[in-house]
Amino acid sequence: MSAQSYLTPSEGFNAIDILPNNDTFSSFDVYGSLLYANDGDTIRCFNMETGLEVSKFGKPAGYTAYPSFVSISPDGTEIWAGFTSFSNTDDRIYSINIEAGTWDLKALMPGNFDLEFLSNKVIVSGLNSSDNSNPTSIFVLETNGTNNHQQIIEIGGFSSGLATDSDGNIYYATSFIDGSTTNALYRWSSVDVNAVITNPETASLVLDDATKLTDIPSGAYDCEVDAVGNVLFNFNDFSSDKVLAIWNKTIGDGYNFDTLAVATDGMDWFTMVKSCGNILEPGDDDGVYVLSWGRPVAKVMRNKPPIINEPLGIISGYEGDSNVEINLNNHFTNPEDKEAFIYEIVSNSFSIVASASINEAILTIDFLEAGQTTILVKATSNGQSVTDRLIVGVYPEIEGNYTITDFENLTLADESYWSGDDGSGSFVSGLAKFNNTQSEWSWEGWTYSNISDVVTPGFTNQYSAITGSGFDTLASNGKNYGVAYVSSDWVTNETLPLPLTFSDNSAHHVKGFYVTNSTYAALSMEQGDDFTKKFGGETGDDPDYLKLSVWGLIDGVETETIEFYLADYRFDDNTKDYIVKTWQWVELSSLGKIDTLLFNLSSTDVGDYGINTPTYFNIDNLYIVPDATGVERISIADFVVYPNPSNGVFRVKADANENMEVSIFSINGMLIYKNKNYQNSDLIDISKQAKGSYFVKISTSQGNYSKLIIVN
Incomplete structure (x- = not known):
């Protein structure tokens, strides 16, 4: 059905010949998957997906003329076909009922060249005269038998194809070959066109009434507007390549276009241009079709970009762990399977955390220093690229004698959580005691969970950590983790610090703990929702953050405060903006011995009722020094x-x-x-x-x- 093309496409585009064995067509149109093409005597309809001819419509017997155009009606029920003779004395325009196969002579129009539909009107470019000295013009076709076609635009030069868009504007690319007038692509506004159509006494529009979109190096043959308004055209020159181009949206003098494809053979000569969908999209139903004398219809389409078939995702390791190698070919696929990928690292937000390098298709990660970094990797093939991100979390090595609160002593079924609805009011893991307050409609404080859902946004997924599991599951097989919800004062709307105490009622040194975002908070910040803004805003430049503050109490006296950013978009370089999606260490040893830990959250996203960002976070592996020597305490019995x-x-x-x-x-x-x-x-x-x-x-x-x- 298709083969590689005689066309040479520009970078990022591909070209194929449609029905490569059919090279006798002189005019054509496309409608969905159907190609209608005139070989001189017969209009044939082909299914472009199968290559099979599905119907044909023979020209009326005894009529000898050359095809000028084929245009399918907007509803796909009729073929409009134009024919011209050498002397322009018996030039006809027919409509053919596709279902019945009947031909209906709509009008006689000398020198007809191209036909388009404009609202409920049919407009045609051409001479409307057997005298070739008359100027090429655009007419509203009269189909009542009088052939009194209304001239609405006078242009001059050789005839070319015309186009219309969904707003009713008319486009035309000129073909002057005597050098008297510079060739250009023009657009007449629907307002001006309608004014002429509705007032036949009004003088026809001319080139000076149009907006010049771009100059053209040589005479054009046809132009086309695709489904989303991209303007396409072609032009030919005897001494150079024939060019299929797209207007680049710049208006005025100069060559304001980009080349889509060229035909380099000296015998090529572009004729009709048709389109489907959006030429700039890489879909199977998007593209532009063009015809050259003695060639099959060719289709030019955007190359399909590489596909991320397996996201790079998130990896973690300890400082100094062995390098991790990732075969990028396992993550990216080339749907057209033409060229090897070219991979490159676009950015590494915090290279002090982990280094990254690529050798051919192997991405190597070296874990350097505790923290999180985001590495953007770009895969390029066929002039198209796609970018994916790898989030790397690095853990510190913790040495010493500690009691670790890891929540694994708490029994949970898989994919479940404890919410405190048993009324116990608290739970203990290691030396840490976590309080939970229940009401008829809500809870606050601490819970624990092993929910692994990291994709469902919103409040219904409030018990999930964005990591999908507890800290370092490979080393400890631990799934459970703590869930914290910081509530707000109903009067002041200020967040209320969330306490954590010790089960032995003693004071302790706390080395630190691992923290990450809840899925609820992370996706709200990343995507925005009905209640919270997307961090960074529409431009990505808003200096947003979500900050966790941690401090201690000893006999009611506060210690210093440790601050940790769960999300930070305050960087001048937006590639450094981040939302924590790995377990990250928070060092607390500077707090000294304490009897209570307090946690609070603050955010830049604040509304009339306080903080909008979901006030949740998750913790795991809280390291507590078991020895309480040196601090007097009354026992719980006292x-x-x-x-x-x-x-x-x-x-x-x-x-x-x-x-x-x-x-x-x-x-x-x-x-x-x-x-x-x-x-x-x-x-x-x-x-x-x-x-x-x-x-x-x-x-x-x-x-x-x-x-x-x-x-x-």
């Missing part, structure tokens, strides 16, 4: 708040033979209750305060002590 959690009404009991000072602070440090002469087990009522976490601090002659409580 200092009890009961009930805890409560509805805000509770009692405090301590092993002290004196009255105590009891102070209660909100999670962000605001004093909400104080009793300087509290007696053991007296009732405390803070039920009018907002639900959430609070700190109870008692002061005695022996020292100051604090405990976290939950108000449901």
Whole structure:
């Protein structure tokens, strides 16, 4: 059905001959997968997918003339065919009913050349005269038998094809060969055209009434507008290549076009141009068709870009791990299977984290320093390219004696989570205690999960980490991870710090922990949704971020704050912008010994009701020093708040033979209750305060002590 072409396509395009054994056509048109072509005596219809002739329409008996054009009606039910004679004395335009095969003589028009449809009108370029000295013009075809065709545009020169677009504009590329007028591609506006059509007494439009789109080096034969408005045309010269071109959207003097293909044989001469779809798209149903004398119809189409058949995805490793080699040919496919790929690294956002190099098709990654980097790899074939990204996470080596909170002691079925709906109010992993508050419509605090869904956006996927699993599953086979939700104050709309305490009621050094984004937050920042903006904005230049702040408390006194950016778009170089999608280490050793860890989130995406970015994050492998030597603590038996959690009404009991000072602070440090002469087990009522976490601090002659409580 098709073969490589006599045309030489430009880079990024391909050309094939349609029906390569059929080289006697003089005019044609396409409609979907059907090619209608006139060989002089018969209009034949071919299925271009199979190459089979499906129907034919013989010219009326006894009529001798040359085909000038074939045009299919917009609804695909009729063929309009033009014929001219050497003397232009019996030049006819027919319509053929495709279903019935009947020919209907629509009009006589001397020197007809091309036909297009304009709304409910039929317009034709040509002479409308047997006198060749008359100027080439464009006419509205009169089909009532009078042949009184209305001239709407007078042009001059040799006749050429015309085109219309969906807005009703008319296009024409001139063919002056005497050098008196520069050849060019013109466009007449629909407003001006309609004004002439509706007012027959109005003078015809001329070249000066049109917008010149581009100059053309030599005379044109035809022009065409594709389905999305790309303007195509061809031009011929006896002494140089014949050119099929596309207007580049620049208006005015000069050669404002790009070449799609050329015919280099001296005997070639381009004629009709037709199109389907969008010439600049690489689809099977997109392209431009052109005909040359003594040649088959040829199709020029955009090369299909390489396909990413397996995304490069995410890889992780420890500092100093062996290099990882990735065969890029396993990730990219050339759909036209013509040339080997050319691979290149476009950017490496943080080369201090991991280095990247390519040798032929092998991408080599070297893990250097803890962090995350994004490596963009471009694959090019047939003048078309596609880019994919590889996210590389690098872990530090942690040495020392630690109790690791890895959530693996918590039993979960595969693809499930614990949400706290059993009412227990907390859970423990390692030395860490995580509180969970439930209400009829929501929860806050901590949960744990092993959900691996990293593609579903939105609130329904709130329990998933963007990594799809816990930290370092290859080494530890760990699937579980912690899920944190930072709630907001209903009055101030400010986020409320989320506490984490220790199950032995002692103070500890915390080395650090691994953190990543929740799928909910990551996809919201990456894609935007009904509630949150796409980070970077439409241009990618908005300096957005999502920041995790972590600090400690020791006896109610705050430590320094550690800040970690879960997403950061503040870089001048947008290739460095990132959303954390690997497990990343957060070092906390500078906080010293603490009895409470506090976590909070802040974002640049803030609305009338506070932060818009989903306030979720995930943690795993929290490293805690088990030895609490050097910090005095009352045991849990000596200092009890009961009930805890409560509805805000509770009692405090301590092993002290004196009255105590009891102070209660909100999670962000605001004093909400104080009793300087509290007696053991007296009732405390803070039920009018907002639900959430609070700190109870008692002061005695022996020292100051604090405990976290939950108000449901």
